[in-house]
Amino acid sequence: MAQVLEFKLPDLGEGLTEAEIVRWLVQVGDVVAVDQPVVEVETAKAMVDVPCPYAGVVTARFGEEGCELPVGAPLLTVAVGESSAEPEGSGNVLVGYGTQAPAARRRRVRAAAPGTAAHNGRAVRPADDRIERPGPAPAAPARVTAPAPAPADGPVPVISPLVRRLARDNGVDLRRLAGSGPDGLILRADVESALRGQAEPVRTAPEPVVRTPVASSSQGGVRIPLKGVRGAVADKLSRSRREIPDATCWVDADATELMRARAAMNATGGSRISLLALLARICTAGLARFPELNSFVDTETREVVQLDHVHLGFAAQTERGLVVPVVRDAHARDAEGLTAEFARLTEASRTGTLTPGDLTGGTFTLNNYGVFGVDGSTPIINHPEAAMLGVGRIIPKPWVHEGELAVRQVVQLSLTFDHRVCDGGTAGGFLRYVADCVEQPAVLLRTL
Structure with a gap:
């Protein structure tokens, strides 16, 4: 039975606690090898290619390019194929960093049904249910149950501030969208799908813009984040x-x-x-x-x-x-x-x-x-x-x-x-x- 393992942003050393995703090097459905770089991140020290310690099929990615993740946050999940025991990570070093060796004990991830990935022990639908799984025979398509939209009140689970801004700038009501991510998490693809008309976006009235008088020389500037x-x-x-x-x-x-x-x-x-x-x-x-x-x-x-x-x-x-x-x-x-x-x-x-x-x-x-x-x-x-x-x-x-x-x-x-x-x-x-x-x-x- 295939196991789905979660790979988290590793400890990058030098007291670093977070990193910005610069570029994903793999897509959902790609087959990865042990120690294959899967994402390029930028820390306060340098640009780093982060290798994955598992071999298998990428079933989910967490975080859009441009967003920051803390150390220990999930990066991706990998279906590692049939195994009676949880596979060990390689323990090799990152490019320029000493990665942590596999922990002596790791929380076991309950195997997911065919066509699903696992997140925090629960089965969730991956971004693409038609990916090829390792093995001699292709997996049968899974029946997908769309998650319910966000509740009328309370926070809306969105994967990154970039996605929230994309929805706000285009008048998409996030509460009317059914997120395809783990536990109904709204991904960028969900908002883009709504904008393409595959899901009917609900346009909200634009919020009134309150402008504070400023000197004309400060208008039209470009803001560059110091990060x-x-x-x-x-x-x-x-x-x-x-x-x-x-x-x-x-x-x-x-x-x-x-x-x-x-x-x-x-x-x-x-x-x-x-x-x-x-x-x-x-x-x-x-x-x-x-x-x-x-x-x-x-x-x-x-x-x-x-x-x-x-x-x-x-x-x-x-x-x-x-x-x-x-x-x-x-x-x-x-x-x-x-x-x-x-x-x-x-x-x-x-x-x-x-x-x-x-x-x-x-x-x-x-x-x-x-x-x-x-x-x-x-x-x-x-x-x-x-x-x-x-x-x-x-x-x-x-x-x-x-x-x-x-x-x-x-x-x-x-x-x-x-x-x-x-x-x-x-x-x-x-x-x-x-x-x-x-x-x-x-x-x-x-x-x-």
Whole structure:
């Protein structure tokens, strides 16, 4: 006898409690394999493909694209075929997350009649009763009894706010609809069916619109929700601005010799070295000399915690907003290793496949805003870090070199730092060391 198992949104780690459904990867009636990704979700950390731990036929999905679900909410149900005992999940890891292993005891789901799915132990009609079931013979069509419409008073069970809005905008009375979801839950398909005329929609009188006088400049705007990665970044930046008393110092540096050194490295063959990797190597050498900047403030104990490792973050702009991937143990990597890791994380940023481990735990940030064609900036520190080095564009400028005016490749460097962890002398010393290494890369040989 086929069993119908419910797959819930798993614990995504990092203290995350909810996720937004971005895109369903399967439809009701699809056959899925163990660990096959079934839905793409966005958390406050990253985009994640969620794999299903069961193999079988998808009998129901819960949640429309664009709605948010809490951890533990049902995602879908799967008919797993004939079995005398409940199948175990794979226990494998999600893309970037450690999924929970199958629980030692799980509430048994009562087997549903042919043509039905199970939800909370009750038989309910799936979205399509003509799906093929695993087995040698096709299942006979089930007789479907339409659920009763919603009661005249009390809340109407609707799967998401998007469905409620769709009904409201089109004048569909939800109380006159019979939901096809579990326990009469009204799905988007029910409202769309009513709009197509398959079920007679009941048009309600439009509610009076009360307009509050506003300035003409505020009319016709676009509202963009601060949620997911964008919302998490907004919260972090706001907290940084509230808590960290930051200050910024900057200096212009002649990067001509650094550019020549990079060209010489890449002329020898092998993997090409990126400019960002060389700047990262300079940063880690500078932090070894000025460890006060590789720290954070523990506000509960009122202590400055200096760290013995450098996890280097770098700002990356994506279509979904700003993210700061982290290069783990950057102090232990050479220029080739840093180049490779920057490339991997940049590609993951672009494709939306960064994991929480890629985005958390940074101790210092390198911000190359020169790629946007600007010279300088005073950025907001990436909380709870203590400092951020900014690098502007490298452009030809008149410069006094060896006592004569010459055209040199000049870059502006800036350091924004938490004034609680150090004073201007330490911050200025670090920035001057970085500038010296940019101007004379041989300075790095002292610390290699």
